[in-house]
Amino acid sequence: MCLAIPSKVIALEGNTATLETLGVQRRASLDLMDEPVDVGDFVLLHIGFVVGKIDTNEALESLKLYAEMVAKMEQDG
Numbered sequence: 001m002c003l004a005i006p007s008k009v010i011a012l013e014g015n016t017a018t019l020e021t022l023g024v025q026r027r028a029s030l031d032l033m034d035e036p037v038d039v040g041d042f043v044l045l046h047i048g049f050v051v052g053k054i055d056t057n058e059a060l061e062s063l064k065l066y067a068e069m070v071a072k073m074e075q076d077g
Helices: 056-076
Strands: 005-013 016-021 024-029 042-046 049-054
Touching: 005 024, 005 056, 016 042, 024 049, 042 056, 049 056
Parallel strands: none
Antiparallel strands: 005 016, 005 042, 016 024, 042 049
């Protein structure tokens, strides 16, 4: 199963974005994007590539669910 994780663009440098996801920062390639990406946008991150933009409300709801899953796994672990 493959997951694309909603992430917020916090910086851009050339064709690379710095993203923040649940407090973790990582760099990702914009090579697969066919539309412009700006700082502050929410995007979908998949194996080091930004694969699309996502609506802010949808991204925040998804991130809330991810955080709940992580909290549950830590509680059960």
